[in-house]
Amino acid sequence: MVTAQRHGEQIDRPPPPAAARPAIDQVWSWLEEVPDPEIPVVSVVDLGIVRAVDWEGDDLVVTVTPTYSGCPATAVISLDIAESIRRHGVEKVRIRSQLSPAWTTDWIGAAAREKLKAYGIAPPEGGARCVGDLKNPVVECPRCGSMATEQVSRFGSTPCKASWRCRDCLEPFDYFKSF
């Protein structure tokens, strides 16, 4: 098995035909173009769902982790990832599910948080450890920037979101909950 992390070193084995085996970094760049099916403004890489990309023999293995264990998007994400890679000419692709370490919103980077906000979804506040410690996070309205906001429901339109509203502009909005 040859393993290379995202910014991994040169793989130390005889190179196969270039067309048959793209570099791991190349695969990561393809995956950065695969949108989340529910929140298409961010990619599956942005959300931290893709944990590793490895060559195992002739198979390209993409290791993914579910956001929430029952999230219906998980199956669609696996299909989208496999389809994207096949479209780029790699036929033998396998998706492996990995539960540990458990997915956390801490893996959502700064750029992705900005994309969420621009899309109208308040990004997660603080660290994931805030779950339980911070039951009432201070969340900025993604529409008007007011901090005068309140939670309507701890749950929302998808497992990863809670329902909030702004007391200034009066708009309801989704909050991508810290988890």
Added chain:
Amino acid sequence: MTTATKTDAALFEFALRMGDNAVVLAQRVGAWCGHAPAIEEDIAFANVALDLIGQTRMWLGLAGEIEGKGRDADQLAFLRDARAYRNALLVEQPNVDFAHTLMRQFLFDAWHHPMLVALKSSADARVADIAEKAEKEARYHLERSEDLIIRLGDGTEESRQRMQAALDALYPFAGELCAADALDADLAARKIAPDLGALGERYLAYLKSTLADATLTAPVGAAVRKGGKQGLHSEHLGYILADMQFLQRAYPGATW
């Protein structure tokens, strides 16, 4: 070989217990979809049910893997009869009203979360991985149910009466969650699952303090209603399964 076989059989049963608790409660809670008293609570229960179904897939998937007879999570969920189910009696109790549904959820979550926290240290890596994932979801569920129990218990006269009635009806079923049998003792000795006795003490202490905050009183001296973990269920489970399993029974092997 004998030891390995024994471990596997016990672990198979344990994975069924965890998975069956999740699937039966998910089926109960999912029935509120489109019927809850407020849209926000409708969404909340649907999301809780969804998390539990996801956890069911993990636990029953593990059970099928351990059993090694080619049964997957779907087959275990849809093709076992009531006597083969291993959920605690609490989760199969009827929804009745919103108070009963919330109280059942609270009594379950208050056990489920610390149980999963303990299972994160399981000597079996597969159990620990599932627990690590599910624990975060269970913590979120508990935060909500604790909040609502206190607000409705310490609420209006009617909400308090309803919550108290629900507690009176459901409290006798809470004890089964921490009642260890030989299988639990075996798994605890192997460090695969926690000592339910110690967990039970913390569970009761937590219930006592939270119910006090909610101005509710647990019935004193109520007999513990149990048997579900060994497959001896109340009459309610059969109706749940008739509903849940209809499609696979009527159209064997049907897939989406």
